Structures are given as C-alpha cells and as structure tokens.
Amino acid sequence: MQTDDFLGQVQNKAQLPTLDAALRATRATLETLAERLGPTESRQLGARLPPEIQEYLLIDRPDTERFSSDEFLGRVSEREGVDLPASTHHARAVIEVLAQSVPATKMIDVLDRLPADYARLFIGTEGGMPND
Numbered sequence: 001m002q003t004d005d006f007l008g009q010v011q012n013k014a015q016l017p018t019l020d021a022a023l024r025a026t027r028a029t030l031e032t033l034a035e036r037l038g039p040t041e042s043r044q045l046g047a048r049l050p051p052e053i054q055e056y057l058l059i060d061r062p063d064t065e066r067f068s069s070d071e072f073l074g075r076v077s078e079r080e081g082v083d084l085p086a087s088t089h090h091a092r093a094v095i096e097v098l099a100q101s102v103p104a105t106k107m108i109d110v111l112d113r114l115p116a117d118y119a120r121l122f123i124g125t126e127g128g129m130p131n132d
Helices: 003-014 019-037 039-046 051-057 069-080 084-101 104-113 116-122
Strands: none
Touching: 003 019, 003 051, 003 084, 019 039, 019 051, 019 069, 019 084, 039 051, 039 104, 069 084, 069 116, 084 104, 084 116, 104 116
C-alpha cells in the first residue's frame, strides 16, 4: 500500500475533507499508539506500512507509557487539534485502515498487549478483528 492509498482510505472512512486532515489524524493516532506500545512493538507494527506512515510509529523513548484508552483518545484529540468525539471517530478510522494494512495476527498481538478498555477502538475493524 502506498501513502496516498493509506491516507485516502483514512479520509474516506473518517469522512475528512482533505488528505492533509487524514494525515493529521493518522499522525496523531499512530504517534499516540507508539507511546502506548513502546518502540519494539511499534516498529514491528509499522514494518509493512509505507515509510511516510511508518515514521509515526517510531519513537525515541525506551519505555512504554501506560495510559487508559480515555487518555489515549485525549492525547489524539490534543495532537490532532479537534474535539474528542471527532478525534475518536478519526482514530477508529486510522486503526481500521491500519488493521487492513498489516497481518491480522499483528493486530491481535497489539490488542493483546493493551488493556481491555482499548478493545472499543479495535473491535469492529477489518483485517481479522471481530465485528461489532
């Protein structure tokens, strides 16, 4: 998958007006996910993504931060510069496109590493995750 394809899918699923808006949503979501997963898991998750998207999963911190899905969504909202309901919708769209872009087993591994309250962000995504 190419960068424009990834962003186009995010734009479509999140009903965003531009690719730039899709890029902001993607960056905010993946940078926050990388903080929560830590550097090793984030690099592995991004291995099959286009380099321009992959870079949002690369973090310089050696440790994994521990925070709830509510904190995750708050951080995404702040990074993206939109209100919480919008950022929640955008984050789910990004995660859905991510799930379509990586092996299903990788997404299951990611979900297994996160607390149960994160399931609300992943459940219903394609790419091997269960539907709502």
